Amino acid sequence: MKIFIAVVLCKFVYFIGKKVGRGSSLPGKIVLKLFPDILSKIRMPKTVIAVSGSNGKTSTVEMIAHILQQNNVNVIWNKEGSNQIEGVATFLLNNCDTKGNVRADAVLLESDERYARLTFKYFTPTHFVITNLYRDQMTRNAHSEWIFDILKDAVKPKTLLILNADDPLVSCFASDHEKAVYFSMDENKYSTKTPQGVYNDGKYCPLCKAPLEYEYYNMAHIGRYKCTRCVLHTNDALCRITDIDLESKKAVFDGEYEINLNFASLFNVYNLLAAFTLATVLGFDKQKTADALNGYILKSGRIVQFKINEHNGILLTSKHENSVSYNQSIDYIKRNNKNSIVMIMVDAISRKYYTSETSWLFDIDFDGLASSKAESIILTGKYAYDLAVRFEFTGINPDIITVEPNIDNAVNMLSSSGGDADIFVVTCFSDKDKFLSRITQNIVHNN
Numbered sequence: 330m331k332i333f334i335a336v337v338l339c340k341f342v343y344f345i346g347k348k349v350g351r352g353s354s355l356p357g358k359i360v361l362k363l364f365p366d367i368l369s370k371i372r373m374p375k376t377v378i379a380v381s382g383s384n385g386k387t388s389t390v391e392m393i394a395h396i397l398q399q400n401n402v403n404v405i406w407n408k409e410g411s412n413q414i415e416g417v418a419t420f421l422l423n424n425c426d427t428k429g430n431v432r433a434d435a436v437l438l439e440s441d442e443r444y445a446r447l448t449f450k451y452f453t454p455t456h457f458v459i460t461n462l463y464r465d466q467m468t469r470n471a472h473s474e475w476i477f478d479i480l481k482d483a484v485k486p487k488t489l490l491i492l493n494a495d496d497p498l499v500s501c502f503a504s505d506h507e508k509a510v511y512f513s514m515d516e517n518k519y520s521t522k523t524p525q526g527v528y529n530d531g532k533y534c535p536l537c538k539a540p541l542e543y544e545y546y547n548m549a550h551i552g553r554y555k556c557t558r559c560v561l562h563t564n565d566a567l568c569r570i571t572d573i574d575l576e577s578k579k580a581v582f583d584g585e586y587e588i589n590l591n592f593a594s595l596f597n598v599y600n601l602l603a604a605f606t607l608a609t610v611l612g613f614d615k616q617k618t619a620d621a622l623n624g625y626i627l628k629s630g631r632i633v634q635f636k637i638n639e640h641n642g643i644l645l646t647s648k649h650e651n652s653v654s655y656n657q658s659i660d661y662i663k664r665n666n667k668n669s670i671v672m673i674m675v676d677a678i679s680r681k682y683y684t685s686e687t688s689w690l691f692d693i694d695f696d697g698l699a700s701s702k703a704e705s706i707i708l709t710g711k712y713a714y715d716l717a718v719r720f721e722f723t724g725i726n727p728d729i730i731t732v733e734p735n736i737d738n739a740v741n742m743l744s745s746s747g748g749d750a751d752i753f754v755v756t757c758f759s760d761k762d763k764f765l766s767r768i769t770q771n772i773v774h775n776n
């Protein structure tokens with residue numbers, strides 16, 4: 330009876346909520362108030378896949394869903410991105426019959442790192458993909474080792490972990506957990522022998538705190554490492570990226586499966602690899618998985634192409650409060666071999682909560698723009714002056730930097746600039762529409 334009421338109530342509130350434009354977490358919130366253990370009453374299908382980690386959750390989930398669909402699996406996933414317990418409750422109850430049976434062969438869940446332990450208190454994922462743990466939203470998540478401790482509570486003995494072998498902290502999830510497989514990226518032409526960026530989170534072993542030794546770094550603290558004291562090291566991987574060429578937008582998986590990349594970034598390739606590895610664990614044919622991922626265009630894509638006068642433009646959606654995400658955008662700009670105008674906009678730091686904390690700007694490798702072909706850099710938004718202070722600590726020629734907090738004026742600067750330099754706009758989900766709404770006529774492709 331309880332589940333019947335919960336399902337009907339959830340669907341009703343969701344229906345009304347849609348009419349008045351409310352978010353997808355409210356129905357779950359109401360049901361959980363009435364029945365705090367309702368998730369334990371839901372009969373889940375045989376396969377329950379969870380995806381968590383600092384970066385890449387949404388993209389990885391979307392690609393896994395695509396692979397499952399290509400293999401004729403009836404899968405449901407939380408597309409609306411509500412990954413905290415209320416959103417997950419709404420999503421699951423909405424997909425139940427009135428007896429509480431989920432109407433699907435597989436459930437795929439993006440789970441917020443902090444909420445996974447609450448969600449998975451009531452049911453156990455069969456597979457748990459953990460992409461990476463980086464510095465992310467410090468005001469909310471503090472340090473990544475703190476997130477590790479919280480996320481570890483969500484890992485149950487029966488769950489098969491699919492882990493990023495190249496991330497020392499993520500590998501620690503298997504330190505007292507038997508069921509784990511790994512994915513990894515081989516050394517390639519983008520790997521470095523020394524850590525890149527402003528800080529080095531791979532300096533010490535997360536298990537015993539002795540120094541870590543790296544054979545190479547792929548990005549941030551992700552690479553091939555071993556501890557100088559304990560057993561922690563890069564584990565052998567079930568699936569690997571054996572070759573990668575971002576210029577020609579190609580990656581090779583397991584030495585033989587070539588995939589064309591729609592968005593050429595190491596970040597994106599790690600997400601593809603996570604999805605590929607899960608598909609392999611599920612027993613799907615590797616060639617078929619590679620075909621599904623080949624040239625796949627993410628619906629939750631982070632790139633918008635636009636054209637202003639003679640300028641080709643790209644909006645690179647990054648995540649505020651997440652330096653690794655910004656560094657990937659800067660790397661993308663560095664690989665562009667034509668002169669460019671770069672606009673960086675920080676206007677609202679988060680769309681979910683209020684913070685004016687900007688220390689994360691100092692974790693971003695803005696120095697990298699010095700080796701790009703940027704001929705001018707525009708800093709805009711409410712925090713333009715915070716950005717300006719950060720840029721004073723870079724080796725970038727101050728003469729090419731313009732500080733213009735007013736977004737209208739900054740966008741006008743783009744449209745009144747002559748020449749045909751490429752334009753890159755770097756900002757976050759919370760701010761990207763503030764730019765796009767001002768150039769709606771100029772959008773070429775939004776994916």
Ligand SMILES: [Zn+2]
Pocket residue numbers: 534535536537538539556557558559560561
């Ligand atoms: Zn150690």
